[in-house]
Amino acid sequence: MSLHSLKIQKILHQNFPQIAEKSLQEEIATIGQLMDFEAGELIMDYGSYVRMVPLIVKGCIKVSREDDEEGKELLLYLLNAGDTCSMSFTCCMMDKKSAIRTEALEATTIIGIPIKYVDRWMTQYQSWKNFVMMSYDNRLLEMVKVIDSIAFRGLDKRMEQYLKALTESTGNKTLFMTHQKMADDLNVSREAVSRLLKKLAQIGLVKLGRNQLTFLG
C-alpha cells in the first residue's frame, strides 16, 4: 500500500470515525485525493460543475449562496474538519451546476472523492449512507438557524450568531476582515455593520480595529 493511502487511512480514522467499514476506508484511501487550499482561495464558484465530493480534513470552508443578479451574497454555513459538503452530493448526482460558492477561510485540506464512487457507496456501505444523511441533517439544521435569525430576529442577534460561528469555526477570536466583507456575508449594508459593531464595542462584546475585530463572547 502506498504512503499516500496510509496517510488517508490515518486521517479517516482521526476525523471520520463514522466511516466504519474497513473496505470502504480502503477504497477511500485508494481513490481519494488529498487537496490543499490556501486561506482565501476559492474552491468552488457558483455555476461551476462539481466533479468531487470533499471530506474536510483540516481548516474551515465558507459556503455561501450568490444572488443571480447583482453579486449579492449570503453566508449559509461553515464547514470544519469531519464535515462534508452536502450540496456537492446533490450536484454530483444530478449533474447540476453548483448553486453555491465555497471558499477556504484558512489553510484547508480535503480528501476529494470522485463522483462515480459517491453514488455507488450509498447502496454498498451502510456507514457511508449514514454519514451522508447525518451530514444533510446537520447542514439543514444550520440553515434553519440562519433562516430563523433572518426572519425572526434583528440584525444585532444575527451578527452575534455570525461572529460566534466564525470565531468557533476558525478557532480564532480575532477575525481579519473588513466591515464590507461581513456586510456581504450577512447581505446587509456596510453602514449597518459599522453602526452595529460600534454599539457592540460599547457594550464590550467586540474589540474593533482596522481590518480586524475580536469577539469577546
Add this chain to the structure above:
DNA sequence: ACATTAAGTGATT
C-alpha cells in the same frame, strides 16, 4: 506627501 481604501456620520426615504 499623495493616493487609496476602510470606517464613521447625518440626512433622506
Add this chain to the structure above:
DNA sequence: AATCACTTAATGT
C-alpha cells in the same frame, strides 16, 4: 434598514 453623500482615519507607495 438602504442609500447617498460626504468626512475622517489608517495604510501603502
